[in-house]
Amino acid sequence: MSLKASVKVSRTPFALDVQLEVEQGETVAVLGPNGAGKTTLLRALAGLVPVEGRVELNGDVLEDSARRFRVPTEDRHVGLVFQDHVLFPHLNVLDNVAFGLHAQGRPEAREIARGWLERAGLADKAGSMPRELSGGQAQRVALLRTLATEPRLLLLDEPLSALDITIRAEVRRELARQLNSFRGVRLIVTHDPLEAIALADRLVVLENGRVVQTGTPQEVTARPRSRFVADLAGVNLLRGQGHGDHIALVNGSSVAAPDAGEGNVFAMIHPRAVALYLTRPEGTPRNVWQGETENIDLQGDRVRVRVQGPVPLVAEITPSAVRDLHLHVGAPVWISVKATEVSVYPA
Amino acid sequence: MTRRLVLALAILFLAACGAQTGGASATSAPSQTGISVFAASSLKPAFDKIGARLQATKNVVTIFNYEGSQTLTAQIQQGAPADVFASADTAHMTTVESAGLLSGSSKIFAHNKLEIAVEKGNPKGIHTLADLSRAGLVVVLADPSVPAGKYAQQTLNMAHVTVHPASLELQVTGVLSKVSLGEADAGIVYVSDIVTSGQVDGVPIPDDQNVTADYPIAVLKSTSNGPGAQEFIDLVLSSDGQTILKAAGFQGV
């Protein structure tokens, strides 16, 4: 059981061009900034948006634009869970959950629906109307409504983002439980890295309609290939040309690194590896630059200082260090990074 | 900004009112006078010609208001300003007279008789009033509240004919249009209506079954141009006016 999709959607402001494969038992999270095309991708897989390309699920062709073949949404047997539940406001919880079963013509629709509600601990809400539910309950009911139809492909559009942060963790745990026992292909779309990492076995990073990186959450965060993932992982990411023992950045600056290789490369530097000085440091570090403090951000017991200069970097230091250096926005400062702390990999 | 808007609206409103009263009253140009004539709708073709004649000979501009006699009577009673009233029957003129709204007395200026209107070519072969009671025939009459309708009932009663009309039109012109459109097989209208219409054929009703409508005309008390009003009536009663009326299907006096 698997999903094989090659999806191209031409719609302003950008074109979506994605190749995707998801195996059964694998939860894939499509991660990306807002506007990257994640929701469009999901809707395309659900059949709500026409695509140029091919979508195949468990060997059945759902869409093949080359042969002008398209299975309409209602016949695809895929489940779609929206960001803000979209429960039918005029039906109560039980009828909402039973809706898909009615559509399938199952005579015991309501009994089956009641079973799902009981297993989720929501049986007492069966007669309530959607507007009487809390955000978390509504989202759980929406998930049940979709699961009840036993779809072959489960598509979740930012399932937790509309919820309060306080209840997100709880719903996330339940979602993880449900996903594990779901016997189909699962695809989640999100811009929340926590959600992605907590729920997914594999990440697909989407930016401007294109896949920029795939891998397990660990692989992806260890070696970011885009600003978005770098920001997610909280690391510095530089891009340039490798020349053996150093990397030439676009603006001409040079970063020393032991195995820079040749060709287009990424250079990743963890903020912890960036040291700040008031005066030019003497010592082993090959990478020393002068810069100006742009931003100081207190995060718990650490401080992240962004420094502008020939090589813009973020450094992570202690609050006392900030005091000692009398750092403030606009203050001149020297950065140094050990060459061995520069992690280089092909772009 | 708002104040100017309100001012502009007020000026527009007053101008509109002014235009109305300005038109209805007399002198618009030094050498022209005007009158307004309320006349029964059946008089339109004839009176339009008479009005043109009046302008050509006496330089009096006539504005006509053609409606059912009952509507005109109601309007006059409500105080609508007019100079001359020409009704399709004496009853309505009497109503206006009793209300003291006439200046002087009324004069009969024409007669009209009833005739059966049928589609051109008379496809249903209607030749008498009795034919109107044939089953399956769609007959349309004027409502009894209209003089023509009242007379039609009288005619049918005199001929001892029972008709089940499909509709009781609110104006004689309604009867005519239904017949000419082919939606009704027959209707009872005035002879003058058939003459001026040209879209229908007429089947005459013998005099012993027919009703003669007397058309009276009079100057109204609310007139603002007595001499002009009298000119109009004089022309109507003159041989010129009578010729025009006869050509339109009326009988002269």
Add this chain to the structure above:
Amino acid sequence: MSQGRVPAALLALAGLGLLFFLLPLLGLIVRAPWDQAIGAIGSPETGTALGLSLFCSLAATAVALVLGIPLAFVLSKTTGNLRSVIRALTTLPMVLPPVVGGVALLLAFGRKGLVGSILYQAFGIQIPFTTAAAVMAETFVAMPFLVIAVEGGLRSLDPRYEEAARALGARGWMVFARVTLPLLRPAIFSGAVLCWARALGEFGATITFAGNFPGRTQTVPVAVYVALETRPESAIVLSLILLAVSLAVLVGMRDRWLGAL
């Protein structure tokens, strides 16, 4: 009710507007011959006209619902030039003088009409001058109100409800009947009321296409017109009765039936 001060100028203009509506109504009430009113109310002609008016207006509304809702639905799904054409056609009766509408109906459905001639020659069916004709005339002028109201409701409907239903496997008809229609209830209701009110007051198209005959096609507006010439007091009383009926329905309509779910 929303709080907040209304600018004086707006208040003044609104007051004028209200007065404009109120004065004719007051004129009607003040001039009514209340002593004759009781007799007039009970008279058979009044009862017949009123009964016919209610029957025809309700029938017209029913037809408008059955035809107008699907029409609004199709309209909301079409795009481009076709949509402009359909919309123009469905709103045409609103800008057409009612009498013109009546003439048009005659030319289409009369004995010599486009469709009417076929019906007449083949089946002997004559539509003009019948109660059905009165219903058709009222439907013609009133249906656009329903179509516009329902189309407005459809446009403001969150498209994701239909998408959610389809994703759950519901086919076109089930989506329409079990999701779209229930969510449209407020728009349908207010559209139906507007439609009914317009149908009730229709005069020009009725008199031209259906004619005037007591008990068959003489609806209250037509009866008022006839009475106005000969028995003005009856006309006033009839008008008041229609006014009372309309007011009762409009006032009785609760906000919650019109409001969102």
